[in-house]
Amino acid sequence: MNVTAPPRATKREWIGLAVLALPSMLVTMDLTLLHLAVPHLGADLDPSSSQLLWITDIYGFLIAGFLVTMGTVGDRVGRRRLLLGGATVFGIASILTAYAQSPEMLIVTRALLGIAGACLAPSTLSLIRNMFPSPQQRTTAVTVWSTSFMLGGALGPVVGGVLLEHFWWGSVFLLAVPIMVLLLVLGPVLLPEYRNPEADKVDLVSAVLSMISVLSLIYGLKEVAKHGFQPVPTVMILLGLAVGFVFVRRQRVLAHPLLDMALFRNRAFSASLTTLLLTVMFLMGVQFVVAQFLQSVLGLSPMQAGLWMLPAVVGGMVAALAASGIVSKVRTAYVFGAGMVVAAVGFGLLTQVEAASGPGIVVTASILMFAGLAPVSALGIDMIVGAAPPDRAGPAAAISETANEFGGALGIAVVGSIVNAVYQSRMTGEVPASAPASAGDTLAGALQAAERLPGQAGDALAEAARSAFAHGLQMNALVATPLILLTATVVTVVLRNVRPAEQAEEDAAGPAEETKDVAPSSL
Numbered sequence: 116m117n118v119t120a121p122p123r124a125t126k127r128e129w130i131g132l133a134v135l136a137l138p139s140m141l142v143t144m145d146l147t148l149l150h151l152a153v154p155h156l157g158a159d160l161d162p163s164s165s166q167l168l169w170i171t172d173i174y175g176f177l178i179a180g181f182l183v184t185m186g187t188v189g190d191r192v193g194r195r196r197l198l199l200g201g202a203t204v205f206g207i208a209s210i211l212t213a214y215a216q217s218p219e220m221l222i223v224t225r226a227l228l229g230i231a232g233a234c235l236a237p238s239t240l241s242l243i244r245n246m247f248p249s250p251q252q253r254t255t256a257v258t259v260w261s262t263s264f265m266l267g268g269a270l271g272p273v274v275g276g277v278l279l280e281h282f283w284w285g286s287v288f289l290l291a292v293p294i295m296v297l298l299l300v301l302g303p304v305l306l307p308e309y310r311n312p313e314a315d316k317v318d319l320v321s322a323v324l325s326m327i328s329v330l331s332l333i334y335g336l337k338e339v340a341k342h343g344f345q346p347v348p349t350v351m352i353l354l355g356l357a358v359g360f361v362f363v364r365r366q367r368v369l370a371h372p373l374l375d376m377a378l379f380r381n382r383a384f385s386a387s388l389t390t391l392l393l394t395v396m397f398l399m400g401v402q403f404v405v406a407q408f409l410q411s412v413l414g415l416s417p418m419q420a421g422l423w424m425l426p427a428v429v430g431g432m433v434a435a436l437a438a439s440g441i442v443s444k445v446r447t448a449y450v451f452g453a454g455m456v457v458a459a460v461g462f463g464l465l466t467q468v469e470a471a472s473g474p475g476i477v478v479t480a481s482i483l484m485f486a487g488l489a490p491v492s493a494l495g496i497d498m499i500v501g502a503a504p505p506d507r508a509g510p511a512a513a514i515s516e517t518a519n520e521f522g523g524a525l526g527i528a529v530v531g532s533i534v535n536a537v538y539q540s541r542m543t544g545e546v547p548a549s550a551p552a553s554a555g556d557t558l559a560g561a562l563q564a565a566e567r568l569p570g571q572a573g574d575a576l577a578e579a580a581r582s583a584f585a586h587g588l589q590m591n592a593l594v595a596t597p598l599i600l601l602t603a604t605v606v607t608v609v610l611r612n613v614r615p616a617e618q619a620e621e622d623a624a625g626p627a628e629e630t631k632d633v634a635p636s637s638l
Contacts, residue, residue: 128246131305132256135239137294138202139260140267142232146175147271148287149225155284162218169222172337177229178236179333179520180326186237186513187373188317193310194238194245194509199302201234206295213285240512244500245309251443254497258439261493262432265485269421269428276418309505321373324362329517331355336524339532374510378503384511386609387498388518390451393602394491395522397458397595400530401465401484404588405477411558412470412581423474427481431489438490439497447498448610451491455603458487462599465592470581480592533594534587541583547572558584 149171156162162170189197208227215221243260247253275287332355338348366372379385402424409420434454442450461483468476496515503511535557542555550568553560554576561580565573 123249123252127305129256131246131301132243132259134298134301134305135242136260136263138198138205138235138298139239140263140270141205141291141294142178142235143264143267144271144274145228145232145288145291147268148275148290149174152275152279152284152287155279156215156221159284160215160218160221162221166218166222170218170225172334173222174225174229174232175520176330176333177226178232179517179524180330181230181233182237182513182517182520183325183329183374183510184317184322184513185233186241186509186511186516188509189234189238189241190309190311190507190509191317193308194241195302195306195308196310197234198238198242198306199299201231201238202295202298202302205231205235206292206299209288209291209295213288215285236516237509237512240496240500240515241509242306242309244503244505244512245307248505250501253501254442254494255436255439257497257500258435258490258493261496262435262489265428265431265489269425272417272421273425276416276421316371318365318369318371318373321362321365321369324358324365325373328355328359328362329520331358333520333524336521336528339528374514375507378507378511378514381502383498383610384502386606387495387502388514390602390606390610391492391495391499391515392518392522392525394455394488394495395519396526396529397462397599398484398488398492398526399523400526401462401591401595402481403527404530404534404591405481407558408468408477408584408588409474411562412584413474415474423478424481426478427485430482431485434486435489435493438494442494446611447494448607448612450494451610452603452607454487454489454491455599455606456487458484459596459599459603461487462592462596466589466596468585468588468592470578470585472585530591530595533591534584537587537590538580538583541586542580545576545579545583547576550576554580 153167153171156170157167185197185201204227208224208231212221212224212228215224240257240260243253243256247256274290278286278290331351335348335351335355338345338351362374363376366374366376379388406420406424409415409423410417415423438450438454461480464476464480464483468480499515500511538558539555542561546552546555546561546564547568549572550564551560554564555561558580562577565577565580567573568576
């Protein structure tokens with residue numbers, strides 16, 4: 116039996132995609148903006164070290180914790196309604212954050228931003244699933260959406276640095292307000308509404324279990340990256356795994372689960388999810404240490420470091436958009452494999468980095484890594500969402516976003532641990548007796564200690580610390596290069612039977628002569 120081809124998106128949907136890309140870009144930009152503002156708000160609000168930790172981390176924690184729940188809620192109450200509600204809260208919370216009068220108020224407003232951000236990300240992606248039913252167009256749309264996140268992360272330090280040079284620290288958070296107003300004005304006109312008419316009430320027990328599991332794991336991984344495998348982060352990771360096991364068991368017995376575990380039986384879904392997790396882990400991990408190298412080893416400001424990283428982000432965006440066209444003719448597995456090989460060349464180049472080598476090698480390596488891994492990330496997200504039925508696009512989008520969060524935290528934890536271990540080993544015997552022990556633990560501690568040491572002693576300590584950190588970056592690249600080549604091989608083999616989107620669409624439509632014309636979807 117022949118079926119008609121999916122309707123193709125019109126100009127209206129493509130304009131709607133631009134509207135959806137803006138809040139997506141802002142969600143990641145808001146993470147980097149706070150890091151730039153910390154010294155300024157610290158002088159103004161005088162938070163304690165514990166309060167400063169919560170101010171820094173609460174936003175990302177709550178985004179990760181609420182993603183799965185909000186992805187399911189959107190299918191029940193309406194994806195556009197959840198998006199616009201999240202935009203309203205995000206805009207209001209941004210104003211309150213900009214004018215926070217105390218550390219406690221700032222923690223609460225950042226928490227609200229995190230919950231609102233969890234409404235935005237899965238809603239935008241699941242709406243794209245409805246707006247672009249044609250597989251080939253959807254691939255391009257998801258790629259544009261995915262690259263908006265990368266652009267937000269790169270523009271954050273640049274835009275934030277400019278604002279902080281001329282205005283107070285709260286100005287960086289007011290960037291969100293006009294974007295959210297634009298979304299609230301254009302969203303009802305350009306974006307479709309979708310809700311699952313057969314959806315049941317959200318299982319609150321599952322929602323709580325999901326949040327506890329994700330928050331425990333993310334917190335534990337972030338703490339491991341900072342302090343190593345101490346008792347508290349290790350216990351939190353084990354708690355997250357245990358609660359996650361209970362969550363999965365509960366989903367399997369519920370008539371209307373918060374997360375349909377049947378999605379994971381789809382080979383394309385599971386393989387793409389694993390690939391996305393590993394890709395983000397490699398990308399975020401190395402981006403984390405490269406940013407430190409540019410600022411702490413080469414002495415660049417956050418804004419200068421952001422400008423040096425822009426070529427890599429632009430290269431990744433161009434490569435991702437090119438891959439979205441190539442994948443319509445070439446099997447996705449081969450595009451994934453080729454991208455990872457290109458990234459492996461970039462990792463290999465990082466093995467040649469020295470403390471005195473300047474930004475050239477690092478930036479070139481970053482361009483290759485972004486150009487190789489950005490297409491894998493974007494196409495992986497597209498395969499995850501495309502593998503799910505339209506009525507389960509919300510949970511599928513939330514899972515892909517949660518994989519991004521886990522991949523980022525895991526990458527930073529693993530890469531940070533490798534670099535720190537190498538750094539501490541290299542610094543053995545290099546720290547003067549008059550310097551604090553922290554100089555042998557972290558690069559930041561060594562540079563602070565070097566400023567207080569007189570004459571050549573301080574210069575020698577700083578030089579040794581920068582060299583040790585660069586060596587840690589080399590060793591990390593040496594470990595990552597064969598691993599990413601192995602991943603490329605496995606992914607190519609596992610996904611080799613997944614057909615190009617265009618061919619799958621033609622097969623679904625049947626013979627060309629029997630395919631009926633379908634009018635563009637109207638909103």
